[in-house]
Amino acid sequence: MKKQLISLKNIVVSFAIIIALWQIGFMTSNVNSSLFPSPSQAFQALVEMISDGSLFINIGASMGRFAIGYISSVVIAVLLGLVLGRLKCVFQYVNPIVQLLRPISPMAWMPFIVLWFGIGDIPAIVIIFIAAFFPVLLSTVSAVGEVDPIYFKVAKNFGIQQPQTMWKIIFPAAFPQIANGIHLALGTAWVFLVAGEMVGAQSGLGYLVIDARNNLRADILLATIIVIGLIGLILDALLKLLEKQILKSWGGGK
Amino acid sequence: MYIEVKDAVKTFKQGGTEFTALDHVSLDIEKGEFICLLGPSGCGKSTLLNAIAGFEPVTSGSIKIDGEEVKKPSIKNVTIFQNYGLLPWRTVQKNVELGLESLKIPKEERAKIAEKYIDLVGLSNFKNSHPKQLSGGMQQRVSIARALAVDPDIIFMDEPLGALDAITRMKLQDDILSISRQENKTIIFVTHDIEEAVFLADRIVVVTPNPGKIKCVVKVPLHGYRDRTSGDFLAVRSRIFEIFNMKHDENIEYYI
Ligand SMILES: Nc1ncnc2c1ncn2[C@@H]1O[C@H](COP(=O)(O)OP(=O)(O)OP(=O)(O)O)[C@@H](O)[C@H]1O
Ligand SMILES: [Mg+2]
Numbered sequence: 040m041k042k043q044l045i046s047l048k049n050i051v052v053s054f055a056i057i058i059a060l061w062q063i064g065f066m067t068s069n070v071n072s073s074l075f076p077s078p079s080q081a082f083q084a085l086v087e088m089i090s091d092g093s094l095f096i097n098i099g100a101s102m103g104r105f106a107i108g109y110i111s112s113v114v115i116a117v118l119l120g121l122v123l124g125r126l127k128c129v130f131q132y133v134n135p136i137v138q139l140l141r142p143i144s145p146m147a148w149m150p151f152i153v154l155w156f157g158i159g160d161i162p163a164i165v166i167i168f169i170a171a172f173f174p175v176l177l178s179t180v181s182a183v184g185e186v187d188p189i190y191f192k193v194a195k196n197f198g199i200q201q202p203q204t205m206w207k208i209i210f211p212a213a214f215p216q217i218a219n220g221i222h223l224a225l226g227t228a229w230v231f232l233v234a235g236e237m238v239g240a241q242s243g244l245g246y247l248v249i250d251a252r253n254n255l256r257a258d259i260l261l262a263t264i265i266v267i268g269l270i271g272l273i274l275d276a277l278l279k280l281l282e283k284q285i286l287k288s289w290g291g292g293k
Numbered sequence: 294m295y296i297e298v299k300d301a302v303k304t305f306k307q308g309g310t311e312f313t314a315l316d317h318v319s320l321d322i323e324k325g326e327f328i329c330l331l332g333p334s335g336c337g338k339s340t341l342l343n344a345i346a347g348f349e350p351v352t353s354g355s356i357k358i359d360g361e362e363v364k365k366p367s368i369k370n371v372t373i374f375q376n377y378g379l380l381p382w383r384t385v386q387k388n389v390e391l392g393l394e395s396l397k398i399p400k401e402e403r404a405k406i407a408e409k410y411i412d413l414v415g416l417s418n419f420k421n422s423h424p425k426q427l428s429g430g431m432q433q434r435v436s437i438a439r440a441l442a443v444d445p446d447i448i449f450m451d452e453p454l455g456a457l458d459a460i461t462r463m464k465l466q467d468d469i470l471s472i473s474r475q476e477n478k479t480i481i482f483v484t485h486d487i488e489e490a491v492f493l494a495d496r497i498v499v500v501t502p503n504p505g506k507i508k509c510v511v512k513v514p515l516h517g518y519r520d521r522t523s524g525d526f527l528a529v530r531s532r533i534f535e536i537f538n539m540k541h542d543e544n545i546e547y548y549i
Contacts, residue, residue: 198368198395
């Protein structure tokens, strides 16, 4: 509890400092305020977006896409990773392809995605899916490979057979490391949500960014950027909390 | 004979050369016996145990349990490992229920059986704890309860007390001895501690290294509860010391 208060204090202080610096920067520079808005202008823009409802509608649209893309990606990547982690001989052949695809920014696929799926919700969902997929897949495969062989001995001895071995032994044994990958992928996926929505979407936080630019509303642009950061932060904190909770039931966690 | 090891040879390929871990080992074990495999590190005790338990087949020779060739591990013969092999994500209760799940025992009965054996090893107050919250000695008790819960015919133990301090170790030796009398299981117990072997075994199988061979089998003529300080106990102990050539005859009178 005390620790939480201290970290809360740290957060408040660091935000206060950055806002103060921003204010000083605004006052000392003579850049046009429509190019570089002040904290209060950004705040007013935020209030405006809240009161006309556009902020929450667009957050809702983004979160819907994010949930569909991220969750489906995690589920499929974990399942595939569990299987490939056990089938070393197959993974040998899959791995080079994965290594080839992994460094490609999901955005590079955008032209194809738009051509195949049109615009709307799908492009952002597909981008998020790709962004989360490889980190989760690879961390699952390596987690399965590192499962202590003694668990397999115990499973064999106590007559546990496939598919039970998968969900009674392999998945739980690999889970802490898989959770790590799932957590990492959240950040990556969130980054690409906005990128995905900047192309081809008519709603969402990425769309708000593009719309603000088109209307030359630097204040709204900045307010939206801050909201994107805050939501990313909150999602990360929520997942951390969930992870901790689950690892606790895993036997004390780390 | 209940367990029959005949001319068992086990070789490992190490780089280009072949290493013989078991060299024509033959051993007969009767039902209900408590056997200790005793020998220095690297002499092949675990190799022999793993072969009888069905984890690692022998290179040649045969191993039969109850007349049947051993091919793979079975829930009728449970192994207890030095590092316990508990599943950290399961509570004590759920760990003990593990084998019962494969036996398709209904849920309530499973819980009852598990509780009985958790009680037997004295951990009733910890049945909802996770293994990490327990001491090493307590974890090994859980793994003993887990083994007993499936009512196996044979229990294999590979240096189960190796990681424990001397006092916890003796306490667990006491418990293992009394449980083995109560439950009347065939137990094959690997150790490199002479005293432990004399305290527990009906017969001690002395294994020597390079290559792993059975040097001799010593019958322990002690029954029931064993007093670590009694004359009989010390006599058996010094016999084993002799076998390992670690006793100087002139001195021993003086020590006793
Ligand atoms: N998988 C393996 N591959 C190669 N060599 C092995 C393997 N397993 C065991 N050995 C060798 O066989 C010999 C016997 O090993 P084993 O584990 O049976 O010894 P041990 O008597 O159980 O020793 P300890 O008391 O240290 O556990 C050792 O020299 C070891 O190096
Ligand atoms: Mg060993």
